[in-house]
Amino acid sequence: MASSIFRDGLLDGQVILVSGGGSGLGREAAVELTALGADVVICGRDIEPLRETADLCLANEAGSCSVFEADIREADQVEKLVDATLEVHGKIDTLVNNAGGQFLAPAEDISEKGFETVIRLNVHGTWLMTHTVAAKAMIPEGPNQGGKVINITLSPHNGLPGMAHSSAARAAVENLAKVLSIEWSRFGIALNSIAVGQVATETLLTKYPQVVVENLSHSIPAGRLGRPEEVAWAIAYLASPAGDFYSGSVLTIDGARDNWLGPWPPQQLVTESGAPVAEERKQK
Numbered sequence: 001m002a003s004s005i006f007r008d009g010l011l012d013g014q015v016i017l018v019s020g021g022g023s024g025l026g027r028e029a030a031v032e033l034t035a036l037g038a039d040v041v042i043c044g045r046d047i048e049p050l051r052e053t054a055d056l057c058l059a060n061e062a063g064s065c066s067v068f069e070a071d072i073r074e075a076d077q078v079e080k081l082v083d084a085t086l087e088v089h090g091k092i093d094t095l096v097n098n099a100g101g102q103f104l105a106p107a108e109d110i111s112e113k114g115f116e117t118v119i120r121l122n123v124h125g126t127w128l129m130t131h132t133v134a135a136k137a138m139i140p141e142g143p144n145q146g147g148k149v150i151n152i153t154l155s156p157h158n159g160l161p162g163m164a165h166s167s168a169a170r171a172a173v174e175n176l177a178k179v180l181s182i183e184w185s186r187f188g189i190a191l192n193s194i195a196v197g198q199v200a201t202e203t204l205l206t207k208y209p210q211v212v213v214e215n216l217s218h219s220i221p222a223g224r225l226g227r228p229e230e231v232a233w234a235i236a237y238l239a240s241p242a243g244d245f246y247s248g249s250v251l252t253i254d255g256a257r258d259n260w261l262g263p264w265p266p267q268q269l270v271t272e273s274g275a276p277v278a279e280e281r282k283q284k
Helices: 024-035 047-058 075-089 112-138 164-187 202-207 210-219 228-239 277-283
Strands: 015-019 039-044 064-069 094-097 147-154 189-196 250-253
Touching (some): 015 024, 024 039, 024 047, 024 228, 039 075, 075 112, 094 112, 094 228, 112 147, 112 164, 147 228, 164 189, 189 228
Parallel strands (some): 015 039, 015 094, 039 064, 189 250
16 A cells, blocks of 8 residues: 555665554554555564564555564664664664653652663663664664664653653653764764654553543644654655755654643633623624
């Protein structure tokens, strides 16, 4: 099945490594990228969901999709993943750091172990993937000079109650990408982040309290949840030649949630006369 947004063959010849490809945004990205002709390698801790993603990708009859069981928190597994990808494809053009995780909890209830688990996965795992791919595939000494790294992070940036651990982790990832975009520009490596708001993934719809899910759209100025394919399109855009001059940027996809300060116009907004705006307009 062809992409509904981009031209056929846009990513022909590209090798793209996507972590957390067994579900959600990682799966959606893999399907879109293969539809555009890319050879995609997906990894995750459970092999069966990865195989399901690969089957969906193969239906595109364009690029290819291969799977690799790996825990991005373990340096030896990350190294084997990157080595295997290079052995098969000879290069890695783009790394998509999508794997991550968190759980909804008040800050005072997050244990030391819980906080450490989220930080280790989202920050340490992202660092291991980024550093290993850069060292082995993207710096001049490697088989391919230059490349792109795309991190999936979180919006809103002005605070996400119930997600203190993940908010801290994703902020660290975004700042890391900004630093590396400067340091590694001499190697031709571009690093960007996509800050994703509330998206109607299976995880959100089924793993979070229903009252939370039902009320999320009321905090989004666009009035709806995002769609997984909208994030996949952004990833494909940055991976394409159209994204070549992006580096050190944070692309926020959240229906203006990052800017939200409450309903507009405020229901209690009043004029200088003291009358509600809506009421004064009626009188006129």
